[in-house]
Amino acid sequence: MGKATGFMDYQREETNKRDPLTRTNDWREYDTSFSDESLKRQGARCMDCGTPFCQMGEIINGATTGCPIYNLIPEWNDLVYKGRWKEALERLLKTNNFPEFTGRACPAPCEGSCTLGISDPAVTIKSIERTIIDKGFENGWITPRIPKNRTGKNVAIIGSGPAGLASADQLNQVGHHVTVYERQDRAGGLLMYGIPNMKLEKEVVERRIRLLEQEGINFVLNTEAGKDIPFEALNHQYDATILCIGAQKQRDLQMAGRDTEGIHLAMDYLTASTKHLLQGDECIDAKGKDVIVIGGGDTGADCIATALRQECNSVVQFGKHPKPPAARIGSNMWPEFPNVFTVDYAHKEATAKFGEDPRQFCIQTKRFVTGENGSLKEVHTVEMEKTTDENGKATFREIPGTEKFWPAQLVLIAIGFEGPDEQLLQQLGLDTENGNVKATYGNFMTNIDNVFTAGDARRGQSLIVWAINEGREAAHKVDEYLMGSSTLPSYLEESI
Ligand SMILES: Cc1cc2nc3c(=O)[nH]c(=O)nc-3n(C[C@H](O)[C@H](O)[C@H](O)COP(=O)(O)OP(=O)(O)OC[C@H]3O[C@@H](n4cnc5c(N)ncnc54)[C@H](O)[C@@H]3O)c2cc1C
Ligand code: SF4
Numbered sequence: 001m002g003k004a005t006g007f008m009d010y011q012r013e014e015t016n017k018r019d020p021l022t023r024t025n026d027w028r029e030y031d032t033s034f035s036d037e038s039l040k041r042q043g044a045r046c047m048d049c050g051t052p053f054c055q056m057g058e059i060i061n062g063a064t065t066g067c068p069i070y071n072l073i074p075e076w077n078d079l080v081y082k083g084r085w086k087e088a089l090e091r092l093l094k095t096n097n098f099p100e101f102t103g104r105a106c107p108a109p110c111e112g113s114c115t116l117g118i119s120d121p122a123v124t125i126k127s128i129e130r131t132i133i134d135k136g137f138e139n140g141w142i143t144p145r146i147p148k149n150r151t152g153k154n155v156a157i158i159g160s161g162p163a164g165l166a167s168a169d170q171l172n173q174v175g176h177h178v179t180v181y182e183r184q185d186r187a188g189g190l191l192m193y194g195i196p197n198m199k200l201e202k203e204v205v206e207r208r209i210r211l212l213e214q215e216g217i218n219f220v221l222n223t224e225a226g227k228d229i230p231f232e233a234l235n236h237q238y239d240a241t242i243l244c245i246g247a248q249k250q251r252d253l254q255m256a257g258r259d260t261e262g263i264h265l266a267m268d269y270l271t272a273s274t275k276h277l278l279q280g281d282e283c284i285d286a287k288g289k290d291v292i293v294i295g296g297g298d299t300g301a302d303c304i305a306t307a308l309r310q311e312c313n314s315v316v317q318f319g320k321h322p323k324p325p326a327a328r329i330g331s332n333m334w335p336e337f338p339n340v341f342t343v344d345y346a347h348k349e350a351t352a353k354f355g356e357d358p359r360q361f362c363i364q365t366k367r368f369v370t371g372e373n374g375s376l377k378e379v380h381t382v383e384m385e386k387t388t389d390e391n392g393k394a395t396f397r398e399i400p401g402t403e404k405f406w407p408a409q410l411v412l413i414a415i416g417f418e419g420p421d422e423q424l425l426q427q428l429g430l431d432t433e434n435g436n437v438k439a440t441y442g443n444f445m446t447n448i449d450n451v452f453t454a455g456d457a458r459r460g461q462s463l464i465v466w467a468i469n470e471g472r473e474a475a476h477k478v479d480e481y482l483m484g485s486s487t488l489p490s491y492l493e494e495s496i
Contacts, residue, residue, distance in 0.1 A: 006044030046077035103130025113335030161189020163455025164244030166471025183224035257368030262376035266414035295414030
């Protein structure tokens with residue numbers, strides 16, 4: 001343990017986030033790294049508490065608690081405190097294939113279950129993680145690890161999001177020939193065409209893809225399995241296939257006026273915006289418009305930040321649920337993920353620009369109204385009251401007399417996802433469960449013998465860190481299937 005009294009000597013510090021107003025003038029990342037000295041102090045705050053709940057990775061009351069890839073957090077905190085960065089990097093890479101993604105965009109459930117968080121602000125685990133990997137790249141410590149021996153086995157991975165990339169990385173490292181098929185023009189899944197540039201710069205994603213290519217992984221882009229190549233033909237060429245196709249089928253809002261021009265699904269908006277930024281493709285432009293984002297989650301927040309950078313005239317975000325409490329309540333105790341009111345990067349930016357938080361809570365959209373020229377003019381809403389019965393079942397009731405009309409020329413629907421696109425699943429005759437590909441966690445094999453699945457495609461829309469977890473665990477199972485046993489780590493089999 002680094003400094004025995006560190007948690008008493010030092011306060012939690014936040015990274016230098018760029019000024020919320022000025023950063024909306026560009027698309028660069030809003031967060032920056034810590035200085036070495038302040039990061040050492042932050043590492044010293046880790047108490048080496050004996051039972052590191054931060055790295056336990058469990059679901060409690062439906063929410064992620066601790067780190068799902070079991071990052072060895074107290075170990076690297078200690079090494080950072082002592083300035084032993086390279087060793088910290090080695091420890092980090094033992095459990096995490098892509099810390100540059102999680103260190104930037106993970107919601108850090110580890111910090112929610114940090115033991116110090118019982119009495120004080122938690123250790124800044126995520127920022128420490130980011131700085132360790134950024135230093136690794138800056139100092140040239142990350143170099144291609146080209147496998148010395150090849151097994152002669154061929155694996156196809158469909159989908160290049162974090163689940164597909166983690167599987168590919170693991171399987172390539174034990175010598176299998178890995179080919180990743182991706183329907184988009186760039187690899188990365190939602191890392192590339194979901195999460196916006198100001199949260200995760202696309203060069204960071206492309207740097208990792210280049211590295212994986214140098215290590216021997218073959219990427220086939222612009223190729224949709226089941227459409228551009230019939231799945232049967234594809235699967236025939238490989239000893240095993242892993243479906244990492246995500247869960248990108250978006251939930252829509254069917255109601256009066258939905259067909260009006262100017263109403264878009266959030267992912268169409270975000271994808272087009274990133275493609276515009278990277279290669280000048282046409283985008284859905286919020287410039288000069290009153291924008292309404294329907295959906296109170298993180299995808300909605302990313303839409304706000306994007307609309308601000310496109311110079312929208314105003315932006316409002318509707319959420320169905322009440323405003324969360326300022327501090328934990330009795331039913332949400334440590335070490336669970338704290339369900340408390342937070343101000344995301346996008347909300348800070350909107351407040352800086354327009355003087356108030358863009359969020360409206362307990363709002364139900366009723367209809368979209370067009371003007372005389374047929375274009376979108378207004379969104380009509382009503383306020384809701386949420387009640388929860390003794391069994392925890394929630395009911396929403398409209399409050400009479402609370403109807404409101406909001407001016408809008410652009411509406412973005414961000415109300416969640418329903419699972420993977422059905423076309424490929426139907427073509428394959430795959431069993432599904434709640435709309436997702438059916439396979440048990442820990443086994444990952446579908447109802448087709450050599451076809452496995454991992455990530456959002458199996459568990460539904462989730463987090464990068466869970467996609468990495470599933471990608472790693474599925475790779476272990478596939479290796480075992482191909483070779484009879486596996487040297488790849490599996491937390492489930494306690495072989496880390
Ligand atoms: C807007 C948005 C913001 C998010 N922000 C965060 C965040 O800040 N932090 C966080 O932890 N999580 C975030 N998430 C969730 C996170 O991005 C996902 O949980 C994660 O990317 C899932 O990884 P995956 O590999 O399972 O699937 P995906 O990343 O969805 O990748 C699936 C890939 O498969 C490809 N594909 C699908 N079908 C085929 C086919 N038939 N042939 C070839 N390719 C195919 C798709 O094009 C896609 O590239 C966000 C999600 C969204 C939508
Ligand atoms: S991956 Fe996420 S949960 Fe795990 S240590 Fe990093 S920030 Fe925390």
